[in-house]
Amino acid sequence: MDTILSLQNVTRSFSGFSLGPVDLQVPGGAILGLIGENGAGKTTTLRLILGALRRDGGKVTVFGRDLDREAPHIREDVGVVFDECCFHESMTPHNLDFIFSGIYQNWSPKEFQRLCRTLQLPMKRKIKEFSRGMKMKLSIAVAMAHRPRLLLLDEATSGLDPVVRDDVLELLQEFVSDEEHSVLFSSHITEDLEKIADYVAYLHQGKLQFVRPKDTLLYEFGVVKCGKKEFAKMDTGDFLAWRENAFEVQALTENRRSAQRKYPDCVIDPAGLEDIMLLYSKGTQGRGRERP
Template identity: 40%
Template sequence: MNALVEVSELNKTFKQGGFGLKNVSFTIKPGSIVGFIGENGAGKSTTIGSIIGSIRKDQGTVRVFGQEMQDGKDFVKEEIGVVFDTVQLPEELTIVKLERVFNGIYRNWDKEMFYSYVEQFSLPRKKKIGSFSRGMSMKVSVAVALSHDAKLLLLDEATAGLDPSGRDDLLSVLRTFVSDGKRSILLSSHITSDIEKIADSLIFIKDGRILFDIEKESLLSTYRIRSCTTKEFHSLAKETIVAYRVQEELVSVLVKGKEGKAASLDEMTVLLMRGVHV
């Protein structure tokens, strides 16, 4: 199998607000961690919902594990672990009771693995989930997603609410998850430093369109940010310009080539999201 996920020409329009996805296409290969980057409302959650079938697409195709994903079809629930930014776990249950629930839901549920993550994430077994912080609830959701032999993880702001050490622990777990070269992760996060640490490739989405689909190392080694005057900007070779942003009398430009300063993923993201994409 060349790709675990193949999204092709995905379109979705919502009647209220007019927002949607516009010809979204990308692939996720086995053994990869893909960082999915965009501001609120860019289309990340809509794309993930379209992949798992919780959102009905208007046009396009989504193939998961080589099979076309039909709207609402449930054939892949065993194979995909999903964590959304809005945690929806039964608040009245403890972790012990929650484990029993999921043991009855997933055919490949691994009780020992679940509790190993519970210990690793320092989660109390007998307190009600309703008393957990957002970060603790996220850890529970991730533990569930990792404990039923999923081949693909779709994580929408899964590091939200975690302190730096908690995020570092989670990133370590995710690296281990893909280490066999057969599993993959699509990781959406506003914390670009987390994505820079762990992702192999990056997908930037803005206003429902894919701006950039690129290997992380290629982006960081091949592209630079230049700060110049308007006159200098107009003298730049147009084919090297990816995006630009005018701030007072200076123009910040993301360019392909060696001219300019090496920049962090965070700096490039701000320019891509807030600037004009060429």
């Protein structure tokens, strides 16, 4: 399976914030979910992939081509959707069809009209009359109608109702079904990524904590729950992170079956992506570190 997108040792620093180094690959036919709290560096990462920001270091390759040398050609094959519709409110989908056919070499009026029908978007209604969900579906239709091989989405399902979100997720799964297309989907809606992502990358305070197959996270990771006295007797090296509250300690393990054998008196639940993100971001990170 070919690698569609590769980031190698990518870094970028601002005043008060540093991103990286970020290393990740997105294979063909895969959806990679990028999670992290607000300000973790998700949008910055997407802007670096697009070449909209200069990197301090590292390398980005898309379709095996160096972004620095072939950015204009690469962008023709990349579709982008941000969390806000950027089209003028007086436009209609029919207007956009005409405009973008003169911008993208691979623009397909037939595909755009098919997508609009599928997403129930009236071609001649002005965008100012669209709901937020309709505007986001229009953004996705535009991003896909020039037949890109890679889609980059930044919080594209944020604020959408469950029905519209499900429509969008189905469209993304259809997009990667031939294994020649890929999606990098930045989102804080972990439920969406649990449904469709093949891999999950987690950014925390600008640092890439892990890139794992989603199924590994959902079927092997676990949350150990116990009292504070019981936790004080445990080996913190068994845990990636832990968090104490008034009633109990919750600790993240990457092998819940092994943890269940070692700590049979504890409750150990499967870990969802939200559990993992909360324990990393609000808890104490482990792997043998001493607790304060």
